[in-house]
Amino acid sequence: MSTNDRAARAARDGIRVLPLIGAPILPMPEHVRQAVVQAMDQPDPRDTRGLPELRAAIAAELEREHGLRIDPERRVLITHGAMQGLSLVMRTVLAPGDEVIVPTPTFFFDGAIREAGATPAYVPSRETDGWALDLDGLEAAVTPRSRAVLLCNPNNPTGHLPDAATIAAVVDIAARHGLLVISDDSWQHFTFDGRRYQPVEAFADRWPHIVTVTSLSKYYALASWRVGYVLAPPPIIDALERRFQWEAVCCGVVSQRAAVATLTGPRDWLDRTLSTYQAKRDLICEGIAAVGLPEPVRPGAGAFVLVDCSHLGDTPADIDRVLLRHGIATVRGGDMHAPDTHVRLTFGSDEQLLGELIRRLGQARRECREVGP
Known part of the structure; x- marks a missing residue:
């Protein structure tokens, strides 16, 4: 929000600030x-867990896409977007004094x-490692106060996409130390x-203490409706x-009905x-290098x-x-526990706007080169 300010x-x-976006903004x-x-x-059934039709649609999607068999009655809770889901989970499973191990750079979990x-x-x-998870570092961070490992899968802001072996290794670390694995998979x-994408839930047979938080704002273009969900073991969903x-x-109920229609x-x-997003990624990464800035690690996922x-x-x-000064609003790297020298750029806008972004980055680089490195 400070970026918006x-x-x-x-x-x-x-200054004409470029209207850069990440997730698509589409007419319904x-x-x-x-x-x-x-x-x-229609009357609002006021089901705290969410409309049964929506939870069933989510379970069907998880089985169709990932082979996961989920009981929608006992394991799914609909939330006002992923941010509320994260807040609910943290305040429910954590206690004062607990520690949460967080790989960085990462989204605003603080x-x-x-x-x-x-x-x-x-x-x-x-x-230099392509922003891959430091598995040895994760295990070394465990202390007697550790309660959970918190992932962003795929990672925001780096776009790193952990493979199945990496996700399995994180789950195994959690199992060895009795930790929850919480994953934001928006x-x-x-x-x-x-x-x-490899869901952490796919490894629940190795360690069942896994919580997934997801937004329907991104691929499903439902940002205006604020719908997400939590997938967790029944005792956590009950709490x-x-x-x-x-x-x-x-x-x-209106936003949930919109979500049902979108999923089904x-x-x-x-x-x-x-x-179109892979081509946009390539356009922005190649453009950044062409204007004289260091070539970024090419994201394996995301829109940033x-x-x-x-x-x-x-x-x-x-x-x-x-x-x-050149109309480019970014999230500062330090705000996402990335190097202070870095910023997050989103590339969900159309190609014409991304071309303008590259042009303005080139202008900024040339001006700085004229006055010094």
């Missing part, structure tokens, strides 16, 4: 619109962990180069439900857009790339000012 200030100063197709109209005239009274224990990944559909009843009773209806309107902007300034504030 800085971009708004730049716009007030007369007719079958979703019809489901929404019908839902407005607040949810600290709101639960727990402390994050960060384990950095290295750019970008699971955005994978490139023929690679597949989450009790907490959710006091917080919000349930999610709104035609996917061509989604797949057409998703099919972590870019080394050390050529644009000596401090994060300097880099931010240069980019904003």
Whole structure:
């Protein structure tokens, strides 16, 4: 949100800030619109776990895509997006004084962990290793206070996509030390180069203490509706439900009906857009290198790339000012426990806008080269 604030200030100063996006923003197709109209005239069943039809659709999707057999009655809870799901999980499974092992760079998990009274224990990944998880570092971070390992799969902001062997190794570490594995899998559909997302849940036979939090905002283009879900063992879902009843009773039925229609209806309107993302990734990565910035690690998934902007300034504030002067609003690397020299750029916009982004990065680089390295 601070990125939005800085971009708004730049716009007030007369700078045309590029409207970069990550997940697609799409007009709802007719079958979703019809489901929404019908839902407005139907009673709200006020089921804290979520509409049975939506939970069943999620279970069917998990079996179809990953061969996972999930009991939607006992193991799924619908939430107001992934952020609320993460918050619910942290405040339910953690206690004051607990530690959560978090590979970095990573999404903004700090607040949810600290709101639960727990402390994050960060384990950095290295750019020279392609931002891969440091498995030895994860195990070395375990202490008597450790309660969970928190993953972002695929990783936001690096776009790193762990393979099955890596996910299995994390689960084995958790099993050896009696830890929960919590995974935010919101970008699971955005994978490139023929690679597949590996759900942590697929390894529940090795260690069942696994919680997955997911957003339907990304691939399903439901950001305006704020729908996500938690997949967890029944005792955790029971505890989450009790907490959710006091917080919000349930999610709104209209947004859930939109989600049901999206999951069970035609996917061509989604797949057409998703099919463009690999080309957009290649365009932005090649463009960054062409304008004289260090070539980034090419993301294996997601809609973002972590870019080394050390050529644009000596401090994060300097880099931010240069980019904003050229209408480029980014998330600063330090805010995601990445190197201070880096920023996160999103590449979900159309190719014309991405071309303009590359042009402006080139302008910024040339100006900085004129005044010094």
